[in-house]
Amino acid sequence: MFVRSSRLLGRKSSPQFTRFSTKSRGPSSAIRFNSTKSTSTPPPPPPPPPQTGSKGKILLAIGALAIGSTIAASLYNKDSPKSAVEPVAQKGPAFQDGKIKVIFVLGGPGSGKGTQSALLVKEHGFVHLSAGDLLREEQKREGSKYGELIANYIKEGLIVPQEVTVALLEQAIKESYAKGSTKFLIDGFPRKMDQALTFENQIAKSSFTLFFECPEQVMLKRLLERGKTSGRTDDNIESITKRFRTFIETSMPVVNHFEEQGKVIKVQCDQPVDVVYTQVKNALSEKGVN
């Protein structure tokens, strides 16, 4: 099963998260959660788009804080006992004791994460959740409070504030779990240390990370080729350069963090798709995933 998109994070007209639905490659489904009427002050305005320069960085930081408090307020409204995600003094991740298996798939932009994940879905029955796809879907969703923000972060090759991405992933995982799925490939996430820590504290510990190593020149060539038809706003040389930089500066520390825990399997990706896939399958089988 491949879940590409999730609707979440409320509508422009409502400060509350009242409606959630998920589209999948299979029959589409919509899940309605309990609606909560807001009695509290309206949330802060949407954060400003990313900008360069120190003023831009300050605005970005304020934006990230604002988005965090907006989402936290929506999710953890004490007056709403029926809120979609209950306010919990959580003692550990929502999914403990191996209830679900989570494999992170990391690698530079264009290293082939999506391609290999799609193959694994076919043969191993994983649910494939691409954080980038979830964000793009939320960006396009009519009425999304965060559409503009997501669009700007993606074009700038920056990491969207974790609250948005973790909430999208959590919702998608819960929806799939409710339908009986327990094996998840989380593609392109976590891209930043805060995401890694929040996900593992709040949702589930990862079993391990598949890390796709690929020379930048190879990734660049692939992305420029993909850009001819993808319609992605970040498959152009300007955005790709920024994405490479973010990958090195912000995402590699996550890989290093899991490597220190002995939880990274490296795959060399500068090879034909089927050769890479053989490596991936061997790696999984070494970890007892068949």
Ligand SMILES: Nc1ncnc2c1ncn2[C@@H]1O[C@H](COP(=O)(O)OP(=O)(O)OP(=O)(O)O)[C@@H](O)[C@H]1O
């Ligand atoms: N082993 C490979 N050899 C040649 N081309 C490949 C290989 N793997 C993927 N590609 C192509 O490279 C492009 C990028 O692949 P893919 O979308 O899987 O990468 P990704 O890591 O998911 O990228 P992003 O993070 O930007 O979404 C696609 O057009 C894909 O068809």
Ligand SMILES: O=c1ccn([C@@H]2O[C@H](COP(=O)(O)O)[C@@H](O)[C@H]2O)c(=O)[nH]1
């Ligand atoms: O956890 C995440 C994952 C992705 N993003 C943003 O999306 C784009 C595209 O991601 P792909 O995985 O290449 O589809 C990425 O450059 C980030 O801007 C994110 O913010 N957080």
